[in-house]
Amino acid sequence: MDRIFRNIICACLLMPVLFSCSHEMIQQDGVGYLSARVYEDSSMEELYPLLKSGAAAPEPVFSLSIYDVFNNQVAYVEDCSTLAAEPLEIRTGTYTAVASSGSGDAAFDAPFYRGSTEFTVEADHVVNIDITATVANTEVTVEYSEEIKSAFESYVFKVTNGLGDLVFSSEDGTDGREGWFGVTGTLSWTLSLVNNDGQAYEDLTGTLEDVKAAQHYRFCWTLGHEPDNIGAGAITVILDDSMNEKEYELVIDPDDTSVPEITEDFEYADIISVEVGENVPRTVSVSSEDGFSSLVITYPGSDGLTKVETELVGASQETIDALAGIGISTSSVSSDTTSASVTLTDFLPSLPIGLYEVSVLAVDDGLSYTEKTYTFDVITDVDAEAVAANAWAVFADVKAKWFAQTQPEGLSFQYRKAADADWTDFSGEIAADAKSRTYTARISGLDPETEYVFRAVSAEDKETEEMTFTTQKEETVPNMSFDAWYQDGEVWYPNSGADNFWWDSANGGTKTLSIYPTTPAEAEYIYAKGDGKNAAKLQSKKATLVGLAAGNIYTGRFIKAVISLTNPGAELDWGVPFTSRPLALTGFYHYLPVTVDQGNYNGMSGKSDIGQVQIMLTDWSSPFRVSTADGQFVNPQTDPGIIAYGTVDLNKTDAYQPFTIELEYRDLSRTPAYIVIVAAASKYGDYFTGGVGSTLYLDEFSFIYDPESLSVPPGMTVE
Numbered sequence: 001m002d003r004i005f006r007n008i009i010c011a012c013l014l015m016p017v018l019f020s021c022s023h024e025m026i027q028q029d030g031v032g033y034l035s036a037r038v039y040e041d042s043s044m045e046e047l048y049p050l051l052k053s054g055a056a057a058p059e060p061v062f063s064l065s066i067y068d069v070f071n072n073q074v075a076y077v078e079d080c081s082t083l084a085a086e087p088l089e090i091r092t093g094t095y096t097a098v099a100s101s102g103s104g105d106a107a108f109d110a111p112f113y114r115g116s117t118e119f120t121v122e123a124d125h126v127v128n129i130d131i132t133a134t135v136a137n138t139e140v141t142v143e144y145s146e147e148i149k150s151a152f153e154s155y156v157f158k159v160t161n162g163l164g165d166l167v168f169s170s171e172d173g174t175d176g177r178e179g180w181f182g183v184t185g186t187l188s189w190t191l192s193l194v195n196n197d198g199q200a201y202e203d204l205t206g207t208l209e210d211v212k213a214a215q216h217y218r219f220c221w222t223l224g225h226e227p228d229n230i231g232a233g234a235i236t237v238i239l240d241d242s243m244n245e246k247e248y249e250l251v252i253d254p255d256d257t258s259v260p261e262i263t264e265d266f267e268y269a270d271i272i273s274v275e276v277g278e279n280v281p282r283t284v285s286v287s288s289e290d291g292f293s294s295l296v297i298t299y300p301g302s303d304g305l306t307k308v309e310t311e312l313v314g315a316s317q318e319t320i321d322a323l324a325g326i327g328i329s330t331s332s333v334s335s336d337t338t339s340a341s342v343t344l345t346d347f348l349p350s351l352p353i354g355l356y357e358v359s360v361l362a363v364d365d366g367l368s369y370t371e372k373t374y375t376f377d378v379i380t381d382v383d384a385e386a387v388a389a390n391a392w393a394v395f396a397d398v399k400a401k402w403f404a405q406t407q408p409e410g411l412s413f414q415y416r417k418a419a420d421a422d423w424t425d426f427s428g429e430i431a432a433d434a435k436s437r438t439y440t441a442r443i444s445g446l447d448p449e450t451e452y453v454f455r456a457v458s459a460e461d462k463e464t465e466e467m468t469f470t471t472q473k474e475e476t477v478p479n480m481s482f483d484a485w486y487q488d489g490e491v492w493y494p495n496s497g498a499d500n501f502w503w504d505s506a507n508g509g510t511k512t513l514s515i516y517p518t519t520p521a522e523a524e525y526i527y528a529k530g531d532g533k534n535a536a537k538l539q540s541k542k543a544t545l546v547g548l549a550a551g552n553i554y555t556g557r558f559i560k561a562v563i564s565l566t567n568p569g570a571e572l573d574w575g576v577p578f579t580s581r582p583l584a585l586t587g588f589y590h591y592l593p594v595t596v597d598q599g600n601y602n603g604m605s606g607k608s609d610i611g612q613v614q615i616m617l618t619d620w621s622s623p624f625r626v627s628t629a630d631g632q633f634v635n636p637q638t639d640p641g642i643i644a645y646g647t648v649d650l651n652k653t654d655a656y657q658p659f660t661i662e663l664e665y666r667d668l669s670r671t672p673a674y675i676v677i678v679a680a681a682s683k684y685g686d687y688f689t690g691g692v693g694s695t696l697y698l699d700e701f702s703f704i705y706d707p708e709s710l711s712v713p714p715g716m717t718v719e
Helices: 080-084 146-151 318-325 507-511
Strands: 001-011 017-021 031-034 063-067 075-076 087-089 095-100 106-108 114-123 129-135 138-144 152-160 165-169 179-181 187-193 204-208 216-225 233-243 245-254 261-264 273-277 285-287 295-302 307-311 338-343 354-363 369-379 385-391 398-401 412-417 431-433 438-443 451-457 466-470 486-488 491-493 516-521 536-539 542-543 547-549 554-563 569-573 582-593 609-618 624-625 641-652 659-661 674-680 695-704
Touching: 063 080, 075 087, 106 165, 106 438, 146 152, 165 179, 245 641, 261 369, 285 354, 285 582, 369 398, 385 466, 385 536, 398 412, 398 451, 412 438, 491 516, 507 542, 507 547, 507 554, 536 554, 536 674, 582 609, 582 641, 609 659, 674 695
Parallel strands: 001 233, 138 216, 273 369
Antiparallel strands: 001 216, 017 129, 031 087, 063 075, 063 095, 095 114, 106 179, 114 129, 138 179, 152 165, 152 187, 187 204, 233 245, 261 285, 285 338, 295 307, 295 354, 354 369, 385 398, 385 451, 398 438, 412 451, 431 438, 451 466, 486 491, 516 536, 536 695, 542 547, 554 569, 554 674, 569 624, 582 659, 582 695, 609 641, 609 674
């Protein structure tokens, strides 16, 4: 036999509550007085019969706030009725009076009234104001018919506005009270029913939109027919919401006595111990002869405190992947699936030490359900454990995690060379992140190309699991001092010889014009003086056809000049082998620019020329072939092969000045294969733009590997 519940929801406008402030004339210079009595008009236009709890509502008490024209509160009276006996003195001016009674986001039997009006106070006068205070929140009541009360042992109706919620329950007598909600625009409700046989029905839910103040939402729950045996047959619940009828159907098969079954492959107990980092299989299995209408797993969130619910019936692959990412292995479940499993093997040991609940709720197609909750006690015999390291040439950034909810005392690190037996206590500061329960530190003063061992320690624990790392090379590029030069005919090369080739310039492309923009420096322009010392001189020169041959120097090799009357250019390879990770390039420069008189790239014509030094570390498979004729250049901002990059623009100096270019690493996991260092007397020389005669002297380049040598050491690099 069909059973029909009818839920009639009615909205009625609540009439305003009126109060007025009367006065008596009281004389005093420069001020006026306000004396008030409050009258409540409790009449209400009832468009529909209202539900009443049977208790008389208390008479509201109105507070009064006075605001000036700048919206500053100048007076406050907790109970406006006291103004009749104790007048309010107020200076002359224009004000706004705001009366209110009650407050709260959601509460039983607590309507909130509010009203305001503007008034002006004149000297030696008393102003008479009337304020209409209307209901500023929304009322909800619920009524159950006698048929429902006799057929169900429990009927619970929960309503929320997103800020607070109220539960109208037969279990504590709140089902007959008035609920008042702050206006957020929506009201969401849930109806939970349990019949006299203890059978719980699947919750019904709904949301009311466009909810406004001074409306009364009345929910009336009735049975359409006399109940014979609630629990058998099909039950249809109809919600009449502002003439938009919605139906909810619950199908109960009285002959189906099966319920979902939840089992586990581990020993069930009130509290199940899990040791941090262990690898003990733990799988929860669920079976249902009638398939699943819902299968929900509830587990602790990433902070270990919040609870997260995930529906597995119809779950997307994205949801399944997200669960796998935190260590929960399962699969999406369809309605006709009869079995499912949830594996917690990797998830539980990753939690901080403490007590946690994981629950599984299974509802079959007949709306029978089973829920099982597991309580796990995550324990450990150590406070912290090392998890990662990022080793550089002379330092390493290390990371560890702790397991307790709160940070243990004395967290730090110990380290040693793998070949040594004695440990060194880290003496620097650690950086702790309470959200992820991790901490990091920078171990400095290490030897390059050396294997080290480190471990996490605390005030209680010293002998924890060890990890290793190997420091990198402290590599350099030959002839960074620019002392070595050799000459092939009239062409100068910044290398010790043709068989030791690391640096090159555009000299090879301009020799047919007898133009040599890059040469050794004159003696007076060498920064580090002494026997065998030298420096590089880069000077932009006038060139036939292209207009400018910029003085430049770079790590790599000049390939060929492209001779053309219409599109001349050059090809060159940028980059020489290099596998280290320096923090910065440093050196000395003396720049003597002139006004740009060749080309106008970037609007430079007529402006002072600019010098430039760039450095980049790459994992290209080969040097980058630059082709000026084809417009093929390295783009430092977008080239995916660039691991780290830095640059500095140079302006005029009166003498040698130091420079430091810090490398910005874009990827901390990749190893360089090539290094490019390029300097130019004219920054836009690639576009044949610059000033003929601009001269850049360079000397004593070197790499910085020690972060303490930088004015601002780089941030932590371990992930």
